[in-house]
Amino acid sequence: MSPMSRYDPAQIEPRWQQHWKEQGTFVATEDPEKPPYYVLCMFPYPSGSGLHVGHPESYTAVDIVARQRRMRGFNVLNPIGFDSFGLPAERAAQRENRHPAEITRERIDYFRTQMQRLGFSFNWEREVSTCEPDYYRWTQWIFLKLHEQGLAYLAEVPVNWCPAQGTVLANEEVVDGRYIETGDPVERRVMKQWMLRITAYAQRLLEDLEGLDWPEGVLEMQRQWIGRSEGALVRFEVEGGGEFKVFTTRPDTLFGATWCVLAPEHPLIGSITRPEQRQAVEAYVAQARNKSDMERQVAADKEKTGVFTGAYAVNPVNGERIPVWIADYVLSTYGTGAIMAVPAHDERDHAFARTFDLPIRPVYTVEGVEHDFSASAWPGDGRAINSGAFDGMSVSEFKAAILAWLEERGLGERQVNYKLRDWLFSRQRYWGEPFPIVHTADGGVHPVHPSDLPISLPHVDAYKPTEDGQPPLARAEDWLHTSWQGQPATRETNTMPQWAGSCWYYLRYMDPHNTELPFGQDKVAYWKQVDLYIGGVEHAVLHLLYARFWHKVLYDCGLVPTKEPFQKLFNQGMILAWAYRESGGRYHAPDTVERRPGQLSTIVSAWTGLPVETDWYLKGAETPVEEKLGKMGKSLQNSVDPLEIVERYGADTLRIYEMFMGPLEQVKPWQTSGCEGIHRFLSRVWRLFVDDQTGETRPFGTTSPEVKKALHIAIKEATEGIEQLKLNTPVAKMMELVNACKGEAPAREEALAFVLILSPWAPHLAEELWQRFGHDRSLSTEPWPAWDPAALSGDSMTIVLQVMGKRRGELEVPRTASKEEILALARQDPQLTRFLEGQQIKKEIYVPGKLVNLVVG
RNA sequence: GCGGACGUGGCGGAAUUGGUAGACGCGCUAGAUUCAGGAUCUAGUGGGCAUGCGCCCUUGGGGGUUCGAUUCCCCCCGUCCGCACCA
Known part of the structure; x- marks a missing residue:
């Protein structure tokens, strides 16, 4: 050991990292003598820019827990790996004309170097990477299980097609008509795609949220996403033939239904539309079809649109003849794609009624409230009117009664509906898991035998679609053509989405080198489930819902012992960084700007276009810049590399600062100082x-x-x-x-x-x-x-003295002092005498060990 | 619009079965030491008046409950996040 006088982390830290590695200090083995404890941080996607100081926040928190649990006698599993399939590496492969596997491995190597320099007690011997064949072999194996259970199917479905990415996206990946990762616009297309029947698990995904130690916000987001609602399916006959069903949560308002609306995609439109309306209907349907999701959503705030079909339906409760309309405010993908409109008690129907001057008929009144139904709807409770024998009932009474009435007559039935839809599981990309599926000329779709796994990614001459629009895998002619039970066959050319690998990685960590199975039963019986899972709230819905779904399928197959994968979940808050921008829009790194207190300039903000005052300037120049907090990244020029901090202060300093910044769950700004x-x-x-x-x-x-x-x-x-x-x-x-x-x-x-x-x-x-x-x-x-x-407390205690609730002094007394002794001391304390002079003590309050408050008056 | 979180010094934050508001740290000021230092140490640092002991104000704003409110209740203002025509 070289002599070292001053604290020099550059000497200490690498030595101990080496020591831990050589001694295998943190290697986890399944020791039946010790209780297991499984901590997990969400594994990173190895991007091209490496780790920034936001990443180690959750790793440090997890590491602190892991290290302390070991000291408390637990056998700790604290693994790490890489979520390494996905679009960014594929785009880099196109740009650099290199294999994405090569690019990915380089990036992982850099990530690993960065992480190892921070001294985490990870089980590096269990590292996994989802893009390696010995990992994705088992992702394919689990897909076969899903297929076997009837949970994977091919369907002709309207999909979110992203032209910029050349692939479809799941609903969850599209917000405001754009891909959440890149902001590229998304359009609708009908394509034949692999779907996973997550809706079959909707109820269980909802119910089993009970009992999880998760943040309330995440539980609520999952509940909303699953979106369970109870109501009724009601049959409406169309005059002149045909019928459709509507889903409603308010069957008690059936007597107030004054028209019906079909979604523009509804299959019945062609057959019921009257000749005189045909032209208008076709024009409306065509226009709705061409609207992007974004345009449709923006239109939600504007005036409602729609067109009358000329047809009439019969209201089953009163035989009334009501018009059938088409409008795009009715979603084809929810319920039956058809609704009954009750403008008196539903805001959206009310808005439609105002636009097209349709009748509004109240079916509830509220005693003591004079509601103006021409101005707005009344969605609340009341007493039923205009509803025949049901008059006088409350909403809940009426619902029960009308459901029984409808079911008795075969006009409708109880129904539970979910917003959750099946999971679009195909991508038209190269860098993902190939499906273990072959197609035969007769249209047959066949799973390959598990012993033939993995279906490896073939080499292709370019990472782009074929001339005729097939996914990149179709370029690998030799790979594409195969056989199935003697017949010629072609392989599935779609690949799985990036979520697939992360759906079960926590299970692979339990047994990462198993070549016979994704994980051994003895291993999963020992570790059971993740005790503590830490990651960003951005995965509150997608990843966590998908992983829970796969876990439940594996549970049903008898492969895992628990119903849920993650017992406790914790979301760390994002670490933000200050960004500096000139009025013209250029960004400057934080170390190139300085604050000049008192020297204010007014500039036009490049963010808002409005004038702002600032005292920040470029170093050595008179150029004012605006300061703003933002997500760390290349675009804002505000990333901080953890290695830079390690070099300057050491890994221990970085780790502690990340924790010291504030509560783990809070969003907080990075300040290198x-x-x-x-x-x-x-x-x-x-x-x-x-x-x-x-x-x-x-x-x-x-x-x-x-x-x-x-x-x-x-x-x-x-x-x-x-x-x-x-x-x-x-x-x-x-x-x-x-x-x-x-x-x-x-x-x-x-x-x-x-x-x-x-x-x-x-x-x-x-x-x-x-x-x-x-x-x-x-x-x-x-x-x-x-x-x-x-x-924790010495021999004496400090008692705060208050008069009328204001602090006027303090008193040092022995621990053993009684209430009476303390009050006696307080009454004659010189610090208080001038507040007590001429006053009478009306009340004496003593909080044991803390304070005395004398109330005078 | 609906749901969730939140608002405390120049800055990050601490303190909630109601009981010393501003712990700890950054930054800043003064001093010591040093050839020098992004080194170290000491003292000070919410605002105002007095600058002697002290007094008043202060937890987004306003009201309330209480001996006592950052903490509980009501109203208002503001910020962030999620969902958003789900019938």
């Missing part, structure tokens, strides 16, 4: 135990009562903080402890306890000190210290 304080803190810790002149380990001292108290407070805060993932305040308590030491090392016992509680946050420094204290083994399995409740 904040690392200074952490680095100072760690230097102080170093100097407490190491002579910074000689580099020698200093002898232990004695522990003062204040230090002892501060230590036990810190142990308590660290222990409870890790339990609740409040990882910022323990750092503050450890700083207070070090401040309390006033540069003097405490006694051995307290020094050891301090280093142990520091170790999850600053593992390198802690190991170094631990070794200097004379240990020859890593501290990673040393028992976690316990706090002594008696040490």
Whole structure:
């Protein structure tokens, strides 16, 4: 060991990283003697730009939990891997004319280098990468299970086609008519695609949310996405032949239905439209078809559009003849694609009635409320009117009664509907899992035998569609043509979406090198499920819903023992960074600008187009720039590379700063200068135990009562903080402890306890000190210290003295002092006398161990 | 529009079965040490008046409950996130 006087993480950290690697300190084995604990951070997509300082936030939090659980005697699984199929690598492959596998491996290597320099106690021996054949072989295997269960099917469906990406996208990937990743516009097309029947699991996906320790917001988002609603399916006959069904959650308003509306895609339109309306209807349907999703959604705020078919339907409850319209405010993909319109009690129908001057008939009144039905709908409860024998009922009474009435007469039935739709599972891309499916000339669709897996990705001459529009895999002629039971056959040329690999990676980590199965039953029986899953809230719906779905299918196949994959979920808040932009729009990196307090300029904001005041300027120039907080990335020129921080301050400083910034779940701005304080803190810790002149380990001292108290407070805060993932305040308590030491090392016992509680946050420094204290083994399995409740408060306590609720002084009394003694002292305390003079004490309040409040008057 | 989270010094944040508001840190100011330092140490740092002890104000704004409110209740303002014609 070279002599080192000052705290020098560049010397300490690589050595301990090497030590952990060589000793296999964090290798996880299935030890039946120890309770298992499975922590997991959402694995990264290895992008071309490497990690930025936002990534280590969740890794650090997970690592702190993992390290502390090991010290508490748990057998910890803390794996890591890479979500490595996907579009960005394929686009890079097109640009650079290289194989995406090669590009991906390089990127993974860089990610791994970055991550390993941060000292995480990952199970690197279990690393997986979803694009490797020994991984995707089992993704294909699970697909075969889904297929076998009837949950994967081919269908001719309207899809979200993204011309810029040359592929279809799932509904979940499209927001406002654009691809969420790139913002490219999306249009509708009808294509034959692989679908997964996630809707078959809708009810269970909803029900099993109960009992999960997840953030309320995520549970709510999942519930809304599944979108269960109870109602009725009601049959309407069309005059002159034909019938359609509508779904309604308000069958109790059937008597108020004054027309019906079919979605423009409804199959009945052709047959019921009257000749005199045909031209108008066809024009409307064509126009609706050509509208993009975005245009349709924008139109939601505008005036409703629609066209009358000329046909009439019969209201089953009263035999009334009501017109049938077509309008694009009715969605073809929800319910039956047809509705009954009750303008008096539904806002949307009311808006339509106003536009086309259709009749509005109330079927509820509210006592004491004079509602103007020509102005707005009344969606609430009331007393039924205009509804024959049902008059006088409340909404819930009426619903029950009318459902029974409809079912008795065969006019309708109870129905539960979900917003959730089946999952579009095909992509027309190269860089994804090939489907283990072949097609024969007779139209047969056949799963390949599991022993033939993996169906490997073939080499192709270009990562783009064929001349006739087939997906890239169709370019691999040799691969494409195969046989099935003696017949010539062609392979499926679609690939799976990026979500596929991440649907089950947490299971593969349990048994990553199994060549017979995706994971062994003994392994999954031991680890069971993920105890704690930490990741970004951006996966609240898509990834978590898909993974839960696959997990339930595997559960039904008897392959996993639990119904749910992730028992506790925690969302870390995104780390943002300040971005600086000239009025003209150019961005500047944070280290090229400076603040000049008092020197204000007014510029036109490139973001809003409005004038703003700023005191930020380009360094060495008079160019003012506007400051704004944003997501880290290339576009805002505000990314910070963790390695840059490691070089300057060390990995321990980076780790602690990421935690110290604020509550884990909160969005917070990165400030590199904040690392200074952490680095100072760690230097102080170093100097407490190491002579910074000689580099020698200093002898232990004695522990003062204040230090002892501060230590036990810190142990308590660290222990409870890790339990609740409040990882910022323990750092503050450890700083207070070090401040309390006033540069003097405490006694051995307290020094050891301090280093142990520091170790999850600053593992390198802690190991170094631990070794200097004379240990020859890593501290990673040393028992976690316990706090002594008696040490939390000293022999005396501080009582705050208040008069009329205002703080007027304080009192130091022995712990043993009684309420009477304390009150007596308070009454004659010199700090209070001038507030008590001439006043009578009306009330005395004593909060044990905390304060006295004297009420006078 | 609906749902969720939130609003505390120049900045990040701490403190909620109601009990010392501003812990801890950044930044800033002054001083010490140093050839020098993005080094280290000491002191100060919410605002105002006094600058002696002290007093008043202050947790987005307004009201309420209470001996006492950042914490509980009502109204308003603002920010962020998710969903958005789902019948």
